[in-house]
Amino acid sequence: MKNKKKDIRALSKEQLQDFFISIGQRPFRGKQVYEWLWSKGAHTFEEMTNLSKETRQILEENFVINHIQVDEMQRSKDGTIKNAVKLHDGFTVESVLIPTYSRTTACVSSQVGCSLDCKFCATAKLKRMRNLNPDEIYDQVVAIDQESRLYNNRPLSNIVFMGMGEPLMNYNNVLKSIEMITSPEGLGMSSKRITVSTSGVPKMIKKLADDEVKFNLALSLHSAIDEVRTQVMPFNQTFPLEDLKESLLYWYQKTNKKVTYEYLIWKDINDSQRDIEALVEFCKLIPCKVNIIEYNPIDDGMFQQADSKITDRYQNALEKSGITVTVRRSRGKDIDAACGQLANKSSK
Incomplete structure (x- = not known):
């Protein structure tokens, strides 16, 4: 018989x-219960x-608290922690703690999985099974x-x-979760400390x-040339760079x-x-910064990290044009916790 209890959260x-x-x-x-559920995290x-x-x-008779369970926790030699998080319906997702x-x-x-089809990302190899709730x-x-707090004090x-x-393919639930994360009745974190990253x-x-x-908004760009971007991110055919530029311009005009x-x-x-010149040109559209990220292989060998000299060339060209650029070293590679590597290897 199907459980008739409502998800109280x-x-x-x-x-x-x-x-x-x-x-x-x-x-x-009602206020007391709300506080237990969100501020105090009652299970x-x-x-x-x-x-x-x-x-x-x-x-108990009317409601259920569908709390997550950390099914498996792995610690990297660099201090990164990866959680395999079991959801109430048996699905698993992964989340990561990155200490610096x-x-x-x-x-x-x-x-659970992903709606898009980026070829370089392990998560994209899983079909989207469902959106997460707030x-x-x-x-x-x-x-x-x-x-x-426990490991880094x-x-x-x-x-x-x-x-x-x-x-952005789970728009309402993501915004609701951020509302609770930033609410004084939730975790009370500042919005300035939250970044939502989209593929565009x-x-x-x-x-x-x-x-x-x-x-804050971050965008996984990886190429400012349509045919190259479509090669690695096939959905770019549906959302080409011209449309993306228009939306970014709109974003900046509205939000500054x-x-x-x-x-x-x-x-x-x-x-x-x-490729370098195209990125420099793209960056002139609105005020921005560029994070050059170390690539983390996902086993099929199609994608290989470019020579460090190429990274230097990118960095020099961007800086010469007055664009802020950082080169980010990957964390948690030894436990498949780095960017693009999350794919539930721990689950069956």
């Missing part, structure tokens, strides 16, 4: 208050000790924050939506701008916030002078 505070009114109790009970109704046993029983001297960053997933994204952050400082999935869905980038979001372009350099794919 799908309810707003007002809906919880209405529930308590409907069973003849005072509405402030069970039994933990809600300021509620009577009878009230907890009523909650100046910050501790949670890299969280937004989908509470499942939120729980990943809570789990990583706890691990950061400091709280989480930053969150990046760069794990499994395309965040123009319509949704415009929607972010219209919704006046306060978090710069964009970070994430860029991998591969041998014989985007390592020519033409």
